[in-house]
Amino acid sequence: MTQPAARIVKRETHSSRAPLSVVVAVLVTLLAVYGLLEAILRAVGQPPWLVDPVTAARRLAALPEGISPVLLGTIGVLLFLLGLICLGHAVLPGRRARHTIADPRVAIVVDDEVIASALARRARLAAGVTREQVMVVVSARAVQVNVRPTSGIRLDESRIRAAVEAELAQMALEPDPAVTVRLSTSGVIGV
Amino acid sequence: MNGTPRGLNRALLAIAGLVLAALGTGLAVLAWVPAVALRWQDWAGPQVAGLSALAARTRLAPGAGSWIWLVVAACLLVLVIAMVAWVANQGKGRTNILFQRDGAADDDGAAGTVVLSSAIAEQSLKAALLERGDLLGVSVTSYDFRGQAAVRVRVLPRQGVAPHEVAADIASLVEAMDTLLGVQVPVLLSLGSGPRSRFTKAERVR
Numbered sequence: 001m002t003q004p005a006a007r008i009v010k011r012e013t014h015s016s017r018a019p020l021s022v023v024v025a026v027l028v029t030l031l032a033v034y035g036l037l038e039a040i041l042r043a044v045g046q047p048p049w050l051v052d053p054v055t056a057a058r059r060l061a062a063l064p065e066g067i068s069p070v071l072l073g074t075i076g077v078l079l080f081l082l083g084l085i086c087l088g089h090a091v092l093p094g095r096r097a098r099h100t101i102a103d104p105r106v107a108i109v110v111d112d113e114v115i116a117s118a119l120a121r122r123a124r125l126a127a128g129v130t131r132e133q134v135m136v137v138v139s140a141r142a143v144q145v146n147v148r149p150t151s152g153i154r155l156d157e158s159r160i161r162a163a164v165e166a167e168l169a170q171m172a173l174e175p176d177p178a179v180t181v182r183l184s185t186s187g188v189i190g191v
Numbered sequence: 192m193n194g195t196p197r198g199l200n201r202a203l204l205a206i207a208g209l210v211l212a213a214l215g216t217g218l219a220v221l222a223w224v225p226a227v228a229l230r231w232q233d234w235a236g237p238q239v240a241g242l243s244a245l246a247a248r249t250r251l252a253p254g255a256g257s258w259i260w261l262v263v264a265a266c267l268l269v270l271v272i273a274m275v276a277w278v279a280n281q282g283k284g285r286t287n288i289l290f291q292r293d294g295a296a297d298d299d300g301a302a303g304t305v306v307l308s309s310a311i312a313e314q315s316l317k318a319a320l321l322e323r324g325d326l327l328g329v330s331v332t333s334y335d336f337r338g339q340a341a342v343r344v345r346v347l348p349r350q351g352v353a354p355h356e357v358a359a360d361i362a363s364l365v366e367a368m369d370t371l372l373g374v375q376v377p378v379l380l381s382l383g384s385g386p387r388s389r390f391t392k393a394e395r396v397r
Contacts, residue, residue, distance in 0.1 A: 004336060004377045008192045012381060016193075017200040018281040024207050025274040032274070036267040043251075043260035053260070054243050061235035064221045064228050073222035080215030086208030090201045101355060105369075106362045110354045111383040121351035171355045 005107040012109045015094035024086065095140065099173040112138040115171065119143060119164050123181075126163035127155050133188060143168065143177045151187030192343055192379055193334050194284025203277065286335040289342075290374045309333035312342050312368060312376070319364050320344075325352045327388045341377040347388045354382045 038053050048055075064072050099115060101108040120136040123145050127134070135146045145164055149155045161181045168179065221228050246257040290307040313331040320329040328347035333340055348357055358380060365378050 004339065004341065005379075008336060008341060008377060008379050011192050011197070012379060016195040016197050016281075017204060018195050021200040021204060022278050022281060024204060025278045028207070029271050029274040032267045032270045036264050036271070039260045039264040039267065043256040043258070043264065045256050053263070054239070054246065057239045057242060061239045062232060063218075065232075069222040073219050076215045076218030076220075076222060078215065079211050079218065083208045083211030083213070083215055086204045086211060088208075090205035090208055101358055103358065103362050105375075106358070106365050106378045106380050108358045108362075108380045109382070110358075111381075113384040113389075114348055114352075114354050114382050117350040117384070118353045167353070171353070 009100050009107045009109060012107075013096055013098050013100065015096055017089055017094065020086070020089050097139070099140075099175070099177075101172060102174060110171075110173070115173070116143075118171075119145065119167055122163050122167045123147065123160050126160045128153075129155075138177065141175055141177050143179045145179065145181045146184065147181065148184040149187045151189045153187075155183055157181050157183055192336055192341060193282050195281050199277070199280075284334045284336075286333050286340050289333060289340045289376060290372070307372060307374070309340065309342070311372065315368060315371070316342070316344060316364065320346060320361070323360075325349050325357065328385055336377065339377065341379065343379045343381065345381045345383060347383055347385045349388055350384075357382060 034050075035053075038048055038051070041048055042053055059066060097112040098109045099112065101110060116136040116138040119138070120131075120134045123136065124131060124134045127147055127149075129147065129150055133148045133150070137144045137146075143164065145160065147155060147160060161179055164179050164181070168177065221231060246259055249257040249259055251258055287309045288306055289309045289312055290305075292305045294301045294303045294305070313333060316331045317329055320326055320331075326346050326348055328345075330345045332343050332345075334343060335341075344361065346357065346361070348354065361380050365380075369375050
């Protein structure tokens with residue numbers, strides 16, 4: 001894979017952090033616009049809209065007076081948690097639920113949901129059950145196939161596993177997940 | 192692969208997170224540790240007194256406010272502009288020129304420029320993909336990726352369709368497009384699922 005393609009794939013498999021950035025930017029903008037309004041009202045000698053900046057600073061300096069300590073502490077903890085969320089978004093890698101398929105010409109990324117539905121179809125055909133009896137969970141390095149057999153019909157776990165593994169081998173995903181098949185102990189009737 | 196400034200996003204989110212966490216810790220400590228609260232009041236009281244004295248000294252006219260409020264307002268205005276610029280930079284980077292080459296003297300001597308519009312790649316790929324029954328949605332867009340045009344193909348396959356087969360078909364389509372255009376642009380193929388592919392019935396026969 002060429003250099004720009006590798007960069008493109010890296011960008012596609014990791015989150016851009018755009019939604020939270022927009023939220024933070026909008027909040028900061030609203031706060032700044034409010035501060036702007038109060039500062040200009042003060043500068044032209046008009047009465048303040050909600051609170052005069054000097055009064056606000058005086059109240060801030062007098063903390064923790066004028067507010068119940070429980071409320072103040074709760075606000076502090078809440079702000080701290082919001083800060084942790086922002087920091088986590090900034091520092092964590094933010095991998096998206098996607099796999100890549102190596103190809104000499106095209107950079108290919110596949111959502112895990114698409115892989116899961118393809119594997120579910122294959123497992124359903126191998127087991128001979130209906131769609132509702134198969135559930136597949138795909139994560140970065142593991143594929144879990146849950147099958148609920150039809151009551152009274154024994155299912156062969158190794159056949160299902162072989163079918164799913166063959167499909168995965170054809171997909172040649174990167175990173176390559178390992179398959180686990182779980183047969184439910186209770187069957188379903190009336191399908 | 193759009194022009195979202197990812198490093199900037201993370202840096203600004205880190206700053207916002209640090210500021211919020213520091214503020215939160217400060218407020219919680221003020222609320223629950225009396226010694227710190229006393230020291231805060233001792234330190235902050237004179238600061239605010241100094242601020243209001245400064246504001247009174249620098250009054251522009253009797254009855255009007257001080258010019259330091261104008262300075263504060265200017266700083267806040269700069270902050271607002273920076274935030275609007277930050278939001279405006281998210282998700283930008285679409286381009287409508289796929290390929291551009293100036294005529295050279297050693298080529299055929301003709302002055303001029305050859306420009307291929309992105310619409311060529313977008314419309315030819317889209318027309319080819321819309322014929323398929325196993326794809327519920329197709330969108331093709333072009334982005335400017337580090338000075339070079341790149342095509343992003345997003346397809347939403349029906350449930351149960353094998354992604355590698357769709358990918359191989361589209362890769363051969365892209366190779367056909369390469370020979371048609373005579374230039375190779377980077378192509379990203381993204382297979383996903385939308386609400387439409389989630390709620391329509393799976394393909395039974397192919």
